[in-house]
Amino acid sequence: MNLILQGLALGVLTGGLYALLASGLSLYFGVMRVVMVAHPAFLFLAAYLTYTVHTAFGVDPFLALPVTVPVFFALGVAVQRLLVARLAPDNLAMMSVLLTFGIALTIEGLLGTFYTGSYRSISMEYATRSLTVGGVSLPYDRIIAFAVAALTLGVLFAVLVKSRFGRALRATIQHPEAARLVGIPTGRVAGYGFGVGLATAAVGGTVLALITPFFPASHWVWIGKLMAIIVVGGLGSVVGAALAAVLLGVVEGLVLVTVDATWATMMFYVFLFLTLLARPQGFFGGRLAHRF
Amino acid sequence: MRIASRGIPLLLAALAIAYPWLVPNYYLVYAGALTVMYAAMATSWNLLGGFTGYVSLGHSAFFGLGAYGTGLLVTRLDVPWVVALVVSAVLVTAFAAGVGVAAVRVRGASFVIVSIALVSMMNLVVQGWRSLTGGSTGLQVPSPFPGLHRGQTHMVFFYLFLALLALALLVWWYVSRSRFGAGLRAIREDEDKAESLGVPTGAYKVTAFSLSALFVALAGGLYALWFGSLDPIFVFSILIGSYMVLMSLLGGVRHLFGPLLGALIVAPAGEYFLIALGETQIHLTATGLVLVLVVLFMPDGILARLTRRRAGPSIHDQSADQRLQEVTP
Numbered sequence: 082m083n084l085i086l087q088g089l090a091l092g093v094l095t096g097g098l099y100a101l102l103a104s105g106l107s108l109y110f111g112v113m114r115v116v117m118v119a120h121p122a123f124l125f126l127a128a129y130l131t132y133t134v135h136t137a138f139g140v141d142p143f144l145a146l147p148v149t150v151p152v153f154f155a156l157g158v159a160v161q162r163l164l165v166a167r168l169a170p171d172n173l174a175m176m177s178v179l180l181t182f183g184i185a186l187t188i189e190g191l192l193g194t195f196y197t198g199s200y201r202s203i204s205m206e207y208a209t210r211s212l213t214v215g216g217v218s219l220p221y222d223r224i225i226a227f228a229v230a231a232l233t234l235g236v237l238f239a240v241l242v243k244s245r246f247g248r249a250l251r252a253t254i255q256h257p258e259a260a261r262l263v264g265i266p267t268g269r270v271a272g273y274g275f276g277v278g279l280a281t282a283a284v285g286g287t288v289l290a291l292i293t294p295f296f297p298a299s300h301w302v303w304i305g306k307l308m309a310i311i312v313v314g315g316l317g318s319v320v321g322a323a324l325a326a327v328l329l330g331v332v333e334g335l336v337l338v339t340v341d342a343t344w345a346t347m348m349f350y351v352f353l354f355l356t357l358l359a360r361p362q363g364f365f366g367g368r369l370a371h372r373f
Numbered sequence: 374m375r376i377a378s379r380g381i382p383l384l385l386a387a388l389a390i391a392y393p394w395l396v397p398n399y400y401l402v403y404a405g406a407l408t409v410m411y412a413a414m415a416t417s418w419n420l421l422g423g424f425t426g427y428v429s430l431g432h433s434a435f436f437g438l439g440a441y442g443t444g445l446l447v448t449r450l451d452v453p454w455v456v457a458l459v460v461s462a463v464l465v466t467a468f469a470a471g472v473g474v475a476a477v478r479v480r481g482a483s484f485v486i487v488s489i490a491l492v493s494m495m496n497l498v499v500q501g502w503r504s505l506t507g508g509s510t511g512l513q514v515p516s517p518f519p520g521l522h523r524g525q526t527h528m529v530f531f532y533l534f535l536a537l538l539a540l541a542l543l544v545w546w547y548v549s550r551s552r553f554g555a556g557l558r559a560i561r562e563d564e565d566k567a568e569s570l571g572v573p574t575g576a577y578k579v580t581a582f583s584l585s586a587l588f589v590a591l592a593g594g595l596y597a598l599w600f601g602s603l604d605p606i607f608v609f610s611i612l613i614g615s616y617m618v619l620m621s622l623l624g625g626v627r628h629l630f631g632p633l634l635g636a637l638i639v640a641p642a643g644e645y646f647l648i649a650l651g652e653t654q655i656h657l658t659a660t661g662l663v664l665v666l667v668v669l670f671m672p673d674g675i676l677a678r679l680t681r682r683r684a685g686p687s688i689h690d691q692s693a694d695q696r697l698q699e700v701t702p
Contacts, residue, residue: 193654
């Protein structure tokens, strides 16, 4: 029983991080109908940059954020404006996956060349301790990860709902032609949408570096996990992705403590295939999904 | 034009058959066999990708399953290697049909996601099922030709892969001329319209999916017999799947010889990179950049460029008169 509670707690904490990581993917899909396979590669790029800042200057990994977040925002805008926007509109879905796949390979190769293929990790003094609540031990690094993810997601939602830019972005997601008609520069807004998406990858990468060791090829595992999350949630639905992230995080956590790590990761694919068989458009919204 | 289009393939075929005797050392025979293996796989991939437009990044799953199936049958059940090869390929094809039923329910980007997930899944299964597959330490497969030395083995497998390539090309050519092929093309151009016109899209897609898995599985089985040791991380790597896609796109997915041409460029380039730069990861970057460039600037491939045919509708317009003249002598 205690074990189950432990798995549940860890699952919720990890699910929060998954929600943050998947939210970027939902944004890209929303604004451009693009499945950004390179998102996890950028995540690990951010993790490595954080690692470099941490080891070179000996500062807290979160102090890398003021540098990485603007850089990644600019990178995202550049990727959208210079690469994705140039693809021919027919067959955009397939070609964009191949394009971002190529970007992912490029990043993985560069990371492998500069940092070698061996494991890296950042261990902070506060990350090794844990908080015990009613027999369930919650590692501080997971709590911090969850808090940062929740905070970032909160800011993201606030921007999307309250700000003028957020309204323009949502209009672009809902109906690009209509948005253009009322005077929204949809091309530029889509570019900023990509920028915001990659900025979440910068935050996610820092958090990831804190809680888990990483090596250049580990982004493939994350592609599978995050894709499973956005398919289960319904492609293009930020809220759906967040719900599916917590659900799958909990399932993973429970299987991890009761069976083993292989099956825990396998659960993502099981859910992916079950969703495709039962409800290809996803379980939480995602009316956009079926055709893409 | 007629003579050129008939003569050049024949000349190339003759060159390919003579290749192992033309090169000065066994390393080049090995590199040749590897290139032909990739060409066979890319051509097989193109049975799905070229006709239906469904891009699968996960065909290395079938490569790995074919390799492990053959290897396990030879080592655990002691069956002759030919039988093992065929049985494992048939099993993988049946498996692909099962997966295909789920996978082709979704289109476009979701399909690519599923194909990537398939590779990761198979990788997990093979690494996790330690008692059967040897886990991450890999699987050792005895050579089917113990009498031959290493170089002669390369030579034998060069011809085996060449036969596989010929078979894959033949099937592609046959499908491209059949009603089945026309149906698959209709799916690529507009799936909903094709369905409303009575093309059994679901069954066609699953058939194309399993057919393209068949030859990739055969290539995997041959690879297992050839190399003799299987590393799950390599055979189930997403990189092999992306090579198939890159080769096909580079050469031209709508042409019979497109994937072959792409393989002739990409595979030797990859080998050269390995020699020139050693075991660094920079070859990934090179592959990635080439893929980005191809997708951005040449999504129809080299052959489409050369033949100067714009990528218009592939089912070309034909009046009833023209059609009639073709059939009546």
